[in-house]
Every structure is written in structure tokens, then in C-alpha cells.
Amino acid sequence: MRARPKRRLDFTPDHSVEITVAPNGGACFGVVRAIKLGFQAAAATGKVHSIGPLIHNESVVRELERRGVSTVAGADEVTEGTAILRSHGIRRQAEATLRERGVKVIDATCPLVKKPQRIAQALGEKGYFLVLVGDPNHPEVQGVLSYFGRPDYAVLYDPAALDAVPTGTRRVGILAQTTIEASVLEAVTAAARERFEEVAVYNTICDATSVRQTEAATLSRTADVVVVVGGHHSSNTNKLVKICRGNQPDTHHVESIEEIEPAWFAGKRKIAVTGGASTPQDYVDLAAEHIATLLGRP
Numbered sequence: 346m347r348a349r350p351k352r353r354l355d356f357t358p359d360h361s362v363e364i365t366v367a368p369n370g371g372a373c374f375g376v377v378r379a380i381k382l383g384f385q386a387a388a389a390t391g392k393v394h395s396i397g398p399l400i401h402n403e404s405v406v407r408e409l410e411r412r413g414v415s416t417v418a419g420a421d422e423v424t425e426g427t428a429i430l431r432s433h434g435i436r437r438q439a440e441a442t443l444r445e446r447g448v449k450v451i452d453a454t455c456p457l458v459k460k461p462q463r464i465a466q467a468l469g470e471k472g473y474f475l476v477l478v479g480d481p482n483h484p485e486v487q488g489v490l491s492y493f494g495r496p497d498y499a500v501l502y503d504p505a506a507l508d509a510v511p512t513g514t515r516r517v518g519i520l521a522q523t524t525i526e527a528s529v530l531e532a533v534t535a536a537a538r539e540r541f542e543e544v545a546v547y548n549t550i551c552d553a554t555s556v557r558q559t560e561a562a563t564l565s566r567t568a569d570v571v572v573v574v575g576g577h578h579s580s581n582t583n584k585l586v587k588i589c590r591g592n593q594p595d596t597h598h599v600e601s602i603e604e605i606e607p608a609w610f611a612g613k614r615k616i617a618v619t620g621g622a623s624t625p626q627d628y629v630d631l632a633a634e635h636i637a638t639l640l641g642r643p
Contacts, residue, residue: 476498557581
């Protein structure tokens with residue numbers, strides 16, 4: 346009799362083997378929306394260009410490509426037809442270029458990514474110095490900066506990096522990449538308030554990210570082994586892996602069930618499974634079922 350995966354946030358106190366799936370592990374509404382728009386666009390036109398990967402999940406991107414959604418590096422590669430904007434958004438100027446060319450634009454940008462874009466634009470118009478807490482190489486961050494429209498900004502992850510902000514800066518506006526850890530934003534905010542005269546803070550971390558991080562932390566504290574399902578290039582998934590490894594070093598990051606090794610579960614009783622916000626929930630459930638099958642083998 347093999348263990349059956351269950352969605353819950355704790356383990357039973359006995360010594361039975363359990364596979365527990367984070368209740369909200371899997372795709373957030375912004376990712377579900379983007380995938381739906383991608384499939385709909387392909388069905389309607391037969392050929393769609395995605396400006397960058399529509400979401401950070403290679404398995405889903407490959408399926409979209411089979412349906413007719415090809416991924417291009419930038420807007421310069423699209424001169425006609427239909428373009429879909431990835432869930433992380435693109436640079437403001439790139440979108441304007443597409444529309445000027447007469448390209449049909451389908452905007453799959455997550456509504457929660459549009460929020461920091463709007464705030465960044467307002468901060469730029471008011472003359473604030475922008476501190477954007479996140480990864481400077483992430484497409485979401487690059488898109489937000491394009492809406493700020495000024496050169497006086499810093500993208501950072503470490504509060505110590507605030508030392509590089511020009512001397513004499515008085516007014517600072519702080520935004521967060523939607524997928525960062527809340528603790529990082531809090532640390533940067535605390536350091537900024539000690540340094541600058543006026544600090545306007547906008548917590549733009551999406552609720553889906555916060556919920557998944559909280560659940561991952563809770564489960565990993567009592568699990569014997571953790572499996573996190575999601576794209577290897579997915580920022581939100583990698584943050585979950587980092588959080589889980591902080592509590593349970595025996596944490597494994599996989600994108601597909603083919604990467605799961607039976608040896609990981611030898612002698613383990615409390616197995617936790619979760620997935621990033623860019624991972625379809627079906628993928629997370631499939632991984633849990635696959636683990637159950639492995640445990641049920643003689």
C-alpha cells in the first residue's frame with residue numbers, strides 16, 4: 346500500500362510515510378492567465394511570437410511552441426503578425442515599437458507586475474531616486490525600470506549596496522521585484538530609513554509569492570526531504586528552493602518527474618512537495634503521485 350499525496354500544511358505526529366503537498370503549490374493566477382492567452386492566441390492565428398519566454402517554465406514553453414507560439418529574444422525580431430507579451434512584462438519602449446509597426450499585441454503581463462510599473466512611472470515623474478529590490482538581469486526588473494524613465498536608480502538585493510547611492514540623495518522610493526523574499530525587502534527598507542530623509546516604500550511582492558514562500562517554510566521545517574517543482578530559471582521557484590534548504594538541506598529542485606531520484610526517499614517518512622508560481626499545479630501533483638509510485642515499488 347503506497348502513501349497517497351495530500352494537500353496540507355503539516356505532518357501527522359506518527360511514524361507513517363507521508364507525502365504532503367503545499368496547498369497552494371503551483372501556478373498563480375497571472376501564470377494561468379498568460380498560458381490561457383497563449384493557447385487562445387495560437388488557436389486563433391496559428392502563429393504567435395512571444396517576446397521572451399511567456400513564463401519561466403521550459404516544459405510549458407515547449408508545449409506552447411508546439412501549438413504555434415514561438416519565442417523570440419526581443420521586439421526587434423517581430424515586424425508583423427501577432428506578438429504576446431510575457432507574464433513578466435517587457436520594456437515600455439519595446440511595446441511601443443511593436444504597436445507602431447502595426448503588430449497585434451496581446452498583453453499577458455501579470456496584473457501584479459503592472460503595479461510596480463505604474464508606481465515606478467509615478468516615482469520618476471515626482472523626481473524620486475528609485476531603489477528597486479531585485480535582480481537587475483530579470484526581465485520584470487528591466488521592464489519596471491523602463492517605466493521609471495530616469496537614470497537615478499539602483500537595483501540591489503543587499504542592504505549594504507545602499508552605500509552606492511549618490512551622496513545628497515534625500516527622497517527615495519522603494520519597490521520590490523514581485524518574486525523576492527519579504528525578509529529581503531524588510532532589510533533594505535530598514536537600512537534605507539536610517540540613511541535617507543524621506544523613504545516611500547511600496548511592497549509590490551505579489552500575494553502568490555508570499556503565500557508559497559510561507560507554506561514552503563512551514564513544510565520544510567518538519568520534512569525529512571523536500572521536492573520543489575519548477576523551472577530551473579524561474580526566480581520564484583529558486584527562492585522557494587533557497588527557503589526550503591535553509592530549513593531542510595535535503596531539498597531537491599526538479600522541473601520534470603524524470604529528474605526525481607528514488608534514492609532521495611530511502612528511509613524518509615515525511616516528504617514535502619511544492620511548486621513555484623510559474624509551475625502548473627498539475628505538474629506539482631504529478632510529481633507527488635510519481636513519488637508515491639516510487640515508494641510503492643517492492
